[in-house]
Amino acid sequence: MQTQIARWLEQLILSGSLRAGERLPAEVALVERLGVSRVTVRLAMDDLVSRGLVTRAHGKGSFVSPAVVRHDLLSEQGFFDILLTKAPRPEVRLIAFERAVPPPKVVDLFKLAPGAQAVKLDRLYFSAGRPIVLAANWLTPDAASLLPADIEAMSTAAVHSVLLHHPIASSTSAIGAELAGATVARCLGVGARSAVLVLTRTRFDAQGRAREHNRFTVDPSSYEFTFSTKGDVALAAELRAVAA
CATH class of the missing domain: 3.40.1410.10 (Chorismate lyase-like)
Structure with missing residues (x-):
């Protein structure tokens, strides 16, 4: 399931629906929306972070990585x-x-x-x-x-x-x-x-x-x-x- 969530968010980013610098929904919100565990959402986010698509800001949440x-x-x-x-x-x-x-x-x-x-x-x-x-x-x-x-x-x-x-x-x-x-x-x-x-x-x-x-x-x-x-x-x- 985490792979499907990661691919869904990736598509939103690549299509421009989520723009560079835009804050992603909080993990709690994704858990409620998708009906999955917080661990599953966290692993999906980890995948996006590892590929440079998403950046975590301490105390502020996760954001679409801006162009360098x-x-x-x-x-x-x-x-x-x-x-x-x-x-x-x-x-x-x-x-x-x-x-x-x-x-x-x-x-x-x-x-x-x-x-x-x-x-x-x-x-x-x-x-x-x-x-x-x-x-x-x-x-x-x-x-x-x-x-x-x-x-x-x-x-x-x-x-x-x-x-x-x-x-x-x-x-x-x-x-x-x-x-x-x-x-x-x-x-x-x-x-x-x-x-x-x-x-x-x-x-x-x-x-x-x-x-x-x-x-x-x-x-x-x-x-x-x-x-x-x-x-x-x-x-x-x-x-x-x-x-x-």
């Missing part, structure tokens, strides 16, 4: 633009925009005096209603002149170029993996001990001054990093951080 957003690290596009062009039903939600004292690393990068404030800009990126990237950004103090309305619909690259008049000329980036932890788990809807990808990036203007420092925490089940090379080019020469 692929981020080419050598692309001129960054998170903001890639999300808007590649994610189904994209959304960027502003969750923090305020002046605050940054951590010591950012103080050093921005060459700030002890106790000086910078601008904290945090965003949550959604694909088909599901949070997939948490962006924690620090901008130089001159960004305090901006209003939330100024930056809600712009990438930080556009903020620097159009509003602050010091375009980004270069950046350095690093990618790692870690456990989500409580705060990230709450924002991305994953388990606290789920593995997440983290891209950290510092961006500089033409004079070599650091203008922003970013930390992007990514749900790897729906967002992945790629890169490609052309011809016989040394890999190290191709791995340059240009994402905006």
